[in-house]
Amino acid sequence: MSEMSLKEELQTATSTSRNQDLVRTNNRKRWRTDLTGWLFVLPFLLIFIIFLVWPVIFGFRMSFFNWTIGGNGSSHFLGLANYQELMGDGAFWKALGVTLIFTVISTPILVVLALGLALLVNRAIPAQALFRTIFFAPFILPVSVVTLIWSWIYQPGFGLIDGTLTNLGLSEIQWLTDPTIAMIAVIILTIWWTVGFNFVVYLAGMQQISPELYEAASIDGAGTWARIRYLTIPLLNRFTSLIVILQVIASLQLFTQTYLLTSGGPNYSTRSVIHYIYDTGFTSFRLGYASAMSYVFFVIILVVAVSQFALVSRQSRKGRNA
Incomplete structure (x- = not known):
């Protein structure tokens, strides 16, 4: 193998190593940026889930039961009976x-x-x-x-x-x-x-x-x-x-x-x-x-x-x- 070929392979390996290091650095920066963004969004996201998403899911579940304001009937499953009653x-x-x-x-x-x-x-x-x-x-x-x-x-x-x-x-x-x-x-x-x-x-x-x-x-x-x-x-x-x-x-x-x-x-x-x-x-x-x-x-x-x-x-x- 000639000296020129060895130099070219060495330059290629060095360039590849630098590119990999650059990709790792960019990935770490992107991960830190994403993490910072999620930390800022997390308080609102928790409030949104607790006070909006969960009540919507819980209310939809209630519509299939004979639920009363005191919580009675929470185990009395009616299926679609409430929706059938609504139609009439x-x-x-x-x-x-x-x-x-x-x-x-x-x-x-x-x-x-x-x-x-x-x-x-x-x-x-x-x-x-x-x-x-x-x-x-x-x-x-x-x-x-x-x-x-x-x-x-x-x-x-x-x-x-x-x-x-x-x-x-x-x-x-x-x-x-x-x-x-x-x-x-x-x-x-x-x-x-x-x-x-x-x-x-x-x-x-x-x-x-x-x-x-x-x-x-x-x-x-x-x-x-x-x-x-x-x-x-x-x-x-x-x-x-x-x-x-x-x-x-x-x-x-x-x-x-x-x-x-x-x-x-x-x-x-x-x-x-x-x-x-x-x-x-x-x-x-x-x-x-x-x-x-x-x-x-x-x-x-x-x-x-x-x-x-x-x-x-x-x-x-x-x-x-x-």
Whole structure:
């Protein structure tokens, strides 16, 4: 073997050894980085597992037993009996219908009204910051405060609305005792309370639109409504999709305002699904059956959310391809 061949083999062996050392060093650094990351994440991960993952698993197990609030019946396995009972439970389906009616009516209003308020405030008007605060302020109030305010407004005789109508010689409106009007009262309360969040999201989206686009449209002769229709609204499509998805999910979870304002009445006309689940679990003490209802309702919300997301994604792809 020549001296040149020995030198080449020695250089190759040295290079291979260095590469292996470099790989080991990189692996140790990567392992230390991963370990550091896991140590930072571990506290949240433990809390997430203890307070979310485990209750979800435990609740799903409860739905197959005749479980009561005192823990009785935890060994009485029912299989799918709770789910079979649910299929024929007229009270559950009525509560689901109330929830869907609330969602279908309130969601479009909350989206359109928020867009309109954002369009007004986004313009160069006096006291712009004051209007932003006024429109958003109700959203930060606790639901107990909101329902207290509106229960006084809806009170017959001396309430703000009925008192004004009486002074004008008009008849009172039975806001909280008429089954056909109680849901309207809940919707009005919810709009006043939650429209501020959608308003802020829309306002943030409008502020990302370049003023140069509006200037170019004005030069081309586009008026105010034309700029809103052909520029603002199309450029806010992503924000609108986000707001609609979040709003539908939030509306389907209707509970606190009806529970505090009407207690689900009159004649269960405002009792939502979550309210019925609460009554079943903590009034009738049937936690197993309440758990079964919770998971069926969770599947319904999941299907609605996934369907909305798929529809929005399809529309976005069509828009990009157009």
